[in-house]
Amino acid sequence: MATAASGLSEPRVLARTKDRLFADREDAYVVADTQFAQQRWLDETPIEASVQATLAPFNHVRVGTGYPDLVGVQTLSTDLLSVDRLGDRPPLIAVEAKGYTENGAVDAERGVVQAYDRLNEANVAFLTAPRSGISTAARTMARELNVGVLGVERDGTVAVLEQPRVVGHGSMDAASAIRFQASAQGVADQNFGLNHPKNYIAVPLAVHHDGDTRDLLATHVVGAVDGALAGAQFLNLVDTGQGSLTLTPLGREVVRFALRTVGDLDAALRRFEDWQRSRKRFIDIAPQWGQLVRRVVSDYPATELLVDGLYACHRDGYGSPSLVEFVEYLHALHPEFTVELFLRGDEAVRQRVLTGDGDLRRSELTDGSVYHSPTVFQLKAIYYHAGIVTDRGAEPSNLDPERDEWALSDPLA
Structure with missing residues (x-):
C-alpha cells in the first residue's frame, strides 16, 4: 500500500x-x-x-x-x-x-x-x-x-x-x-490587442459595407486589421460562428448609429481617418462616438462588476484608489472574479500572490508583473477613452501598482 x-x-x-x-x-x-x-x-x-x-x-x-x-x-x-x-x-x-x-x-x-x-x-x-x-x-x-x-x-x-x-x-x-x-469574452488567453476603442467600433461598419472589410479597415481605420477584428469579436460586435463575419445585434446598433449620425457608411468610415494615431481622449474629441463606445463596453461582462466596485470604493471613502487598493477592495467583494480579471494565470504568479486559502498577499500586489495585461492595460485604456475612468492603462512592465489610479470619472457622489 x-x-x-x-x-x-x-x-x-x-x-x-x-x-x-x-x-x-x-x-x-x-x-x-x-x-x-x-x-x-x-x-x-x-x-x-x-x-x-x-x-x-x-x-x-x-x-x-x-x-x-x-x-x-x-x-x-x-x-x-x-x-x-x-x-x-x-x-x-x-x-x-x-x-x-x-x-x-x-x-x-x-x-x-x-x-x-x-x-x-x-x-x-x-x-x-x-x-x-x-x-x-x-x-x-x-x-x-x-x-x-x-x-x-x-x-x-x-x-x-x-x-x-x-x-x-x-x-x-x-x-x-x-x-x-x-466564454468568447473571457480574458484568460486573449486580449484586445489595440488600446483605442475606435478600432473596434469601425469593424461593424466595414462588415456591413459592400466593399472588402479588411481593405476598408486598413484604409480608413488601422493597419493592424487582425487586432481590430479580434477586439470586435471580444466586444460582441461581430461573430464568426458561421465561418464568415456577421453582425451581432450590438454590431447592428453601431451601424444604425453611424447611418443616423453621419448619413452613409462611406462618410462614417472617412471620419475614422481623422482619429488615426490620436492619443487624445476619444470622448472629448468625438463626444457622440465616445458615448457609443461607452454603450458598447457597458455590455462587456466585466464592466458592471468593475464599475460597481469602483463606485463602492468611492462610497466608502476611497475616491482615487491605487490598483493595489482597488484589487484588495474588489477581492473582498468578488474574490474569484478579481483573481481571474487581474492576476496572470501562470502558476508562479498565483503561487506568489495567493495563499492556500485564496487570500491575497499584499506585498506581492505591488509588483506590476503579476497583473494581467488585458485588464490593467488594454481594457483600462478603453474605459479611459469611453469616459468611464480617469486614467489610461499601463503595460505591466511599466506599471507602478501603488501609483496607478483606478477611479470613476463620474462617481455619483
Whole structure:
C-alpha cells in the first residue's frame, strides 16, 4: 500500500483527472484550488513542479457550500455522461479528489458527499480517486446522488466508473467567474490587442459595407486589421460562428448609429481617418462616438462588476484608489472574479500572490508583473477613452501598482 500511497496522492490524482476531463478546446477553462499551489500538501509531502504545472491556473472558487478541488467549463465527451443532451452551453463541472493518505486509506465516501454538495451550483460533479480505493458502497452512494466517479489507475489512466447526469443551470455567483473565462469574452488567453476603442467600433461598419472589410479597415481605420477584428469579436460586435463575419445585434446598433449620425457608411468610415494615431481622449474629441463606445463596453461582462466596485470604493471613502487598493477592495467583494480579471494565470504568479486559502498577499500586489495585461492595460485604456475612468492603462512592465489610479470619472457622489 505504501507504493500506491506515494504514487497516487490527491494532487497527482487531480492532475491525471484534469488531463482526462479538460482537453484543449476553445470552450474550456478550468482552475485548481489554491491549496494545490503551495509547495507542500497537507501531510507535508512536496507537490511536484510537474503536477503544479498541470493543475495551473489556481483560484479559490466557492461552489455550493465549499471549494471544489477543480472547477471548470468544458463540453464533455459522451462517455463521461449518462446522457449526451447537454443544451446550448458547456456545463460547469466540479471535481472533488481523494488520494491515498499516510495510513493507506482513501476517503471516497466523503468525496462523494462533497461532490454532491457542489450540485447546488454546478451542472456536473465528479469524485475522482485511486480506483483500488473506491469501494462498492461509495459507488452506490454516488449513483444515488447523481455524482460521477472516476477511478485513477497506477499508470495514470482514468476509468469512468459512474456516469452522472447534467443538471440544469442554477443561480451562480462565484462560479460565474469560470464561466466568463470560458466564454468568447473571457480574458484568460486573449486580449484586445489595440488600446483605442475606435478600432473596434469601425469593424461593424466595414462588415456591413459592400466593399472588402479588411481593405476598408486598413484604409480608413488601422493597419493592424487582425487586432481590430479580434477586439470586435471580444466586444460582441461581430461573430464568426458561421465561418464568415456577421453582425451581432450590438454590431447592428453601431451601424444604425453611424447611418443616423453621419448619413452613409462611406462618410462614417472617412471620419475614422481623422482619429488615426490620436492619443487624445476619444470622448472629448468625438463626444457622440465616445458615448457609443461607452454603450458598447457597458455590455462587456466585466464592466458592471468593475464599475460597481469602483463606485463602492468611492462610497466608502476611497475616491482615487491605487490598483493595489482597488484589487484588495474588489477581492473582498468578488474574490474569484478579481483573481481571474487581474492576476496572470501562470502558476508562479498565483503561487506568489495567493495563499492556500485564496487570500491575497499584499506585498506581492505591488509588483506590476503579476497583473494581467488585458485588464490593467488594454481594457483600462478603453474605459479611459469611453469616459468611464480617469486614467489610461499601463503595460505591466511599466506599471507602478501603488501609483496607478483606478477611479470613476463620474462617481455619483
